[in-house]
Amino acid sequence: MQILRKKLTKSEFEAYVSAKNFGTVPPTKIVLHHTWRPTQESWSGIRTIDGLKRYYEGLGWSAGPHIFVADDGIWLFTDMSRVGIHAGSANATWLKNGRKRGGYYVPNAKLIDYSIGIEVVGDYDEHVWEGATLDNALSCIITLKKKLGIITQDIAFHRDFSPKSCPGNAITRSWFEQTLANYESHNQIPPEQGYRFKFSEVEAKKAMELGFLRQVDTETREIIAIGLTRVYERLRKEFHA
Numbered sequence: 483m484q485i486l487r488k489k490l491t492k493s494e495f496e497a498y499v500s501a502k503n504f505g506t507v508p509p510t511k512i513v514l515h516h517t518w519r520p521t522q523e524s525w526s527g528i529r530t531i532d533g534l535k536r537y538y539e540g541l542g543w544s545a546g547p548h549i550f551v552a553d554d555g556i557w558l559f560t561d562m563s564r565v566g567i568h569a570g571s572a573n574a575t576w577l578k579n580g581r582k583r584g585g586y587y588v589p590n591a592k593l594i595d596y597s598i599g600i601e602v603v604g605d606y607d608e609h610v611w612e613g614a615t616l617d618n619a620l621s622c623i624i625t626l627k628k629k630l631g632i633i634t635q636d637i638a639f640h641r642d643f644s645p646k647s648c649p650g651n652a653i654t655r656s657w658f659e660q661t662l663a664n665y666e667s668h669n670q671i672p673p674e675q676g677y678r679f680k681f682s683e684v685e686a687k688k689a690m691e692l693g694f695l696r697q698v699d700t701e702t703r704e705i706i707a708i709g710l711t712r713v714y715e716r717l718r719k720e721f722h723a
């Protein structure tokens with residue numbers, strides 16, 4: 483198995499992704515995981531990365547997840563321009579004889595799209611991402627969203643496709659979406675009391691991130707967002723009048 487085996491800081495990762503060529507069939511989804519084991523306590527950087535490589539090779543895999551996010555940085559594992567192995571049928575979508583099939587590889591089929599697998603180092607069945615791990619995870623996700631045009635709804639959890647708890651029972655959809663939205667708009671970790679957005683912040687992108695809008699074409703999206711902003715302003719005036 484070929485891996486990149488390199489640790490980057492948030493800004494190094496941003497520069498790396500910005501310059502990266504994802505090829506003619508770029509990834510259109512992200513799937514989030516937790517490593518469960520290794521835990522944060524047993525993580526020891528390059529030694530653990532090499533151990534994971536041996537583990538996957540032992541399973542007979544020719545690829546693995548693309549990224550490991552730890553408190554020490556963002557680790558490149560399987561090259562993001564290639565299909566990875568991390569989420570079964572959600573690894574990639576293939577077209578064969580007019581039918582779509584999911585998986586890592588389907589012989590004589592055409593690759594339609596694939597997902598980037600991000601492993602957050604630690605066991606998140608009891609608690610959410612914290613500290614440098616939280617910061618690195620959100621930054622990594624946002625960098626990839628921007629480069630690949632991925633929206634929050636296209637970020638899946640491993641448990642969406644598997645009976646596991648991965649990326650951990652504590653990582654709920656609402657916690658994740660609010661935490662990410664807050665980090666995106668303020669570039670900071672949300673305060674304990676949670677996320678509050680101002681009416682003036684409601685514009686197309688934000689409305690979509692907050693789940694008011696589904697993916698629609700740019701023009702329609704702008705019209706709906708303007709409509710939403712006006713409804714909000716109207717309501718606000720009514721209630722504060």
Ligand SMILES: [Zn+2]
Nearest residue numbers: 515516640648
């Ligand atoms: Zn997983």
